[in-house]
Amino acid sequence: MVLEKEKGETKPMRILLTIAYDGTRYSGWQKQKSPEVLTVEGEVEKALRTLFRNPELECIGASRTDRGVHALGQRAVIDVETTIPPEKIPLAIRPFLPEDIVVTAAREVPGDFHPRYDCVKKTYEYHIYQSPYKNPKERLYSTFVYSPLDLEKMNEGAKAFVGTHDFAAFCAAGSSVSTTVRTIFDCHVEQEGPHIRILVTGDGFLYNMVRILAGTLIAVGQGKIPAEKVAEIIAGKDRRQAGQTAEPQGLTLREIYYDLP
Amino acid sequence: MVLEKEKGETKPMRILLTIAYDGTRYSGWQKQKSPEVLTVEGEVEKALRTLFRNPELECIGASRTDRGVHALGQRAVIDVETTIPPEKIPLAIRPFLPEDIVVTAAREVPGDFHPRYDCVKKTYEYHIYQSPYKNPKERLYSTFVYSPLDLEKMNEGAKAFVGTHDFAAFCAAGSSVSTTVRTIFDCHVEQEGPHIRILVTGDGFLYNMVRILAGTLIAVGQGKIPAEKVAEIIAGKDRRQAGQTAEPQGLTLREIYYDLP
Numbered sequence: 001m002v003l004e005k006e007k008g009e010t011k012p013m014r015i016l017l018t019i020a021y022d023g024t025r026y027s028g029w030q031k032q033k034s035p036e037v038l039t040v041e042g043e044v045e046k047a048l049r050t051l052f053r054n055p056e057l058e059c060i061g062a063s064r065t066d067r068g069v070h071a072l073g074q075r076a077v078i079d080v081e082t083t084i085p086p087e088k089i090p091l092a093i094r095p096f097l098p099e100d101i102v103v104t105a106a107r108e109v110p111g112d113f114h115p116r117y118d119c120v121k122k123t124y125e126y127h128i129y130q131s132p133y134k135n136p137k138e139r140l141y142s143t144f145v146y147s148p149l150d151l152e153k154m155n156e157g158a159k160a161f162v163g164t165h166d167f168a169a170f171c172a173a174g175s176s177v178s179t180t181v182r183t184i185f186d187c188h189v190e191q192e193g194p195h196i197r198i199l200v201t202g203d204g205f206l207y208n209m210v211r212i213l214a215g216t217l218i219a220v221g222q223g224k225i226p227a228e229k230v231a232e233i234i235a236g237k238d239r240r241q242a243g244q245t246a247e248p249q250g251l252t253l254r255e256i257y258y259d260l261p
Numbered sequence: 262m263v264l265e266k267e268k269g270e271t272k273p274m275r276i277l278l279t280i281a282y283d284g285t286r287y288s289g290w291q292k293q294k295s296p297e298v299l300t301v302e303g304e305v306e307k308a309l310r311t312l313f314r315n316p317e318l319e320c321i322g323a324s325r326t327d328r329g330v331h332a333l334g335q336r337a338v339i340d341v342e343t344t345i346p347p348e349k350i351p352l353a354i355r356p357f358l359p360e361d362i363v364v365t366a367a368r369e370v371p372g373d374f375h376p377r378y379d380c381v382k383k384t385y386e387y388h389i390y391q392s393p394y395k396n397p398k399e400r401l402y403s404t405f406v407y408s409p410l411d412l413e414k415m416n417e418g419a420k421a422f423v424g425t426h427d428f429a430a431f432c433a434a435g436s437s438v439s440t441t442v443r444t445i446f447d448c449h450v451e452q453e454g455p456h457i458r459i460l461v462t463g464d465g466f467l468y469n470m471v472r473i474l475a476g477t478l479i480a481v482g483q484g485k486i487p488a489e490k491v492a493e494i495i496a497g498k499d500r501r502q503a504g505q506t507a508e509p510q511g512l513t514l515r516e517i518y519y520d521l522p
Contacts, residue, residue: 020397020398022400070397070398072396099400100397101397102394102396105394133365134281135281135363137283137331137402139283139360
């Protein structure tokens with residue numbers, strides 16, 4: 001794979017990658033100081049350095065997914081000088097990536113584009129497997145709930161998240177952000193047999209926010225928290241009133257949206 | 262967990278277990294001569310021996326699933342003398358099983374019941390993930406197909422399998438069985454977004470039969486084999502005319518049916 005040697009001038013470009021991964025093996029997206037710690041960013045960067053023959057190359061990710069969290073639409077940018085057309089990068093990088101990471105798309109973006117600051121909205125999915133017994137095939141990609149869940153109540157509770165609110169009650173302790181106000185554009189729950197999925201789209205999310213939201217809606221579905229109390233919990237800004245932080249393996253970063261031509 | 266010591270007389274019983282597993286780590290269901298080889302049966306037997314404190318205990322499985330193949334409804338019988346009520350076995354055995362194997366049900370059956378000979382029918386599912394790019398979360402539980410598949414044609418081809426036929430064309434070379442005649446009660450294809458599932462129910466299946474059937478229906482969906490040719494391929498009894506053997510990780514043993522009161 002010596003695509004760089006194809007005829008044609010190299011051209012400096014900023015490229016936006018879309019990345020899907022199974023987060024099971026990884027200590028999250030973000031590269032750690034110790035090179036011993038396996039991270040998705042570390043593996044992606046290593047593959048990019050090999051492909052572009054540039055040991056200095058660094059990528060900037062859009063979202064710092066936690067240990068065990070998955071992605072279908074993570075994004076990252078790189079600056080490269082190459083003759084490889086951006087749309088060929090997904091195929092060209094494949095031999096250098098482990099099989100649990102896939103680059104699904106690549107495109108050129110303006111030189112001042114930033115994957116975090118230019119993000120317009122993001123969609124996360126939280127997957128619950130509801131059944132009397134665990135399904136071993138789903139254990140790494142869902143949280144297991146034994147008791148039946150009331151979908152109607154969960155959807156009623158989900159509506160309370162929509163809008164611009166101070167989500168201090170849905171933020172892990174110890175995280176330092178300038179504001180805990182976020183706007184949620186959509187939050188709803190879908191069911192297909194034993195698979196229950198919470199889909200939430202917002203302009204940004206606090207640390208553990210989707211997992212606390214999921215834990216709260218599970219408690220609503222179980223009848224432990226009344227659906228009409230969710231709005232109160234948000235207004236109360238007290239983390240202790242919200243539900244538990246749902247397990248990481250149920251969470252998937254589905255999509256990140258940008259205003260790009 | 263000293264359930265055996267509960268008050269009450271022990272009673273010899275034949276017990277039928279339902280077992281779900283993620284086959285990824287295993288060299289198939291069946292125990293191998295070398296104890297180094299990890300098998301589902303080996304792990305289940307080890308757990309049962311610990312639970313029932315009987316180092317001689319052996320289980321008889323219903324279906325010898327291959328390496329990488331999964332199950333939701335594998336069955337096995339054991340003969341035990343215990344005070345544990347059968348319905349409590351799924352919970353009691355949990356601490357002794359790895360997390361990719363789950364006993365989902367247990368019930369007493371007559372002393373002459375046999376999980377293979379008494380089988381009335383079985384349902385297998387073959388899962389295809391159809392998308393322009395691989396989804397890393399699905400890689401261990403599906404076969405990936407890049408090109409769109411024509412569901413209507415696949416369902417037309419699937420119908421040809423239904424009935425009593427000599428399935429010699431759908432049997433891996435080198436397998437020795439007294440007859441290659443089997444009865445298929447139902448075969449159809451379902452789609453939910455990128456997930457395409459072939460569901461097939463029959464009185465029994467030849468070695469690799471479902472995987473060759475799946476490979477053939479994928480070829481039909483891709484337009485490589487005309488749907489109307491499937492009946493001819495079955496009638497021709499020539500393995501070389503059927504499609505490729507689809508990958509093992511797409512296959513799940515869904516259910517085994519018995520005539521039990």
